[in-house]
Amino acid sequence: MRLMTFNIQAGAYTGSYREYLTRSWQTVLPHKGKLRNLAGIAQLIEPCDFVAIQEADSASVRTGFRDQMEYLAEMAGFPFWSHQRNRNLGLAQPGSGLLSRFEPTSVIAHRLPGAIPGRGALEVHFGEDGQDLRLIVVHMALTAAGQLKQSRYLADLTADMKHVAILGDFNATPESDSLAPLFASKRLRSANTEPSFPSWNPSRNIDLVLLSAGLKVKHAEVYSVPISDHLPVQIDVEIPRSCAATLAGLNQT
Template sequence: MKLAVYNVENLFDRAKAMNLDTWEEGRPILEKFAALNGLLGQLHYNPADKTRMAELMRDLGLEKSDTGPFVILRRNRGGLLRRPKTGGILIEADGRADWVGSLELRDEPVNEHAMRNTARVMIDLGADVLGVVEAESRPVLAAFNSEILPALGGSPFRHVMLIDGNDERGIDVGLMSREGFPIGAMRSRVDDRLPNGQPVFSRDCPAFEVATPSGARLSVLVNHLKSKGYGGTAEANAKRKAQAERITAIYREMTDNGERHVAIIGDFNDTPASAPLAPLLDGTDLRDIFTHPAFDDGGYPGTYGLCNAANKIDYMLLSPALFDRVRAGGVFRTGMWPGSRPKRWEAYPEVGRPADAGSDHAALWAEIDL
């Protein structure tokens, strides 16, 4: 069987703030969105909260309308705010119970060339079991599978599963599998909590049980750990470390219960030598597919951007029994922008510019005798 993982970076729609030319442009918008959402969710608003809310709303383009260039403020009932004719914003609600509504990121369609190149990667990988990262929802993933893959000559996957996670931006993780590889028992971890009551996982850490034609069973945990670029560095590192520690505990529970064939895959948003990932990479017997003698990294150590060592952030970690059954593996970069001076790898002819790339991430794959 062939197991693969791919960060698809959304399939049809993506938050406009995440679709800007560079992460540096979108990051301040996403941080202000998160800060305002946090304040709006409080039970009680003190004067300082109200002042800060008004400032953030102005920064997000909501001074004159509930629709800004990147966010939408939905007010269904109650009195959250007033916009005087003289200008400005006055927060009139004293807490979350005083109004009904939500703050949402505005979406826009993904570049059509990028969407089709994402599909080409999924087709050319030829995976039997494919973990996907940053897909909007199960209906979107199912539509992409049934409409876009066949339109480009690919065969749709037989099974498509995605459990809605904790991220409000619509970047969830899921699993797709072929005929003969049915998805059985599933377990979500969206409700796992830190000591402060916050969710452990920014998205989820779902465990999917997959049966193989030989009768063997494979457990796949798909992950997308806390990003380095969203929020303060110390806070992000602490969150990523807590996630790695929880995945480690989950893995140990599984192996203690007799599971031998376990794969933990996804975008971990950090490098192998990083302190946040140490509990998972150094504190378990899991093996990184990059270390297998049959693995071909294509001449570059990374999986993101230009694939330098500092960009090795996508992983396929395998339990020892599974690692021993690997017959081949590699990094699939054909859907990525290859750079221009010089080009680092051969890309699809349709990847004429960075915006046309199927993803900024490479896909990882492994042929496993299972």
């Protein structure tokens, strides 16, 4: 299966740290450039089976009241999508979501712990009875203390999951002490090592796909495309036959 994780910055593009200030208006106002960027994102993600999206707006002033997850699903031909709104800021309603070629069995929205509310984890199940595949989309805190709390939460959450992938913007590299709880049991490992942030001069590997032992990495790639302040990360994964049969069965129901 082909996975991708992408922080889309609500469809806005930033080309330097300076532009976080000079183009700050794009964080609260709609503009045509966002639709062009979303069209580019839709074309990029179309070959994937699952796409984890961070900083997708659910429908607010800055997107012209367009639900960005729904728009991407329609543009890229994904029959199923889920969205978790993490904050309601009035002019903006950022959140995370998952686009899927397969129908989920269940979707659970978790609130991650932290001093500042507004971080979540979207848990999506495909199948049941121990042979299911579980994908979790996260966008973690900016501070090391917040990341550590959230890593502990996610480690506990996934402790008994046999086939699981955690995808998202971790705001920390795999070597960071704040992510150590996720790797302590050696059940999870990072599938990608190349930097993805910032998009104009990538130097930090913070957009991660963490896989459990039964999921094998076949190929990992960071796409150098000027769409967001992050670069998209794609992972091709070999899954157990039991998981493949479960997914095939979901598309036959």
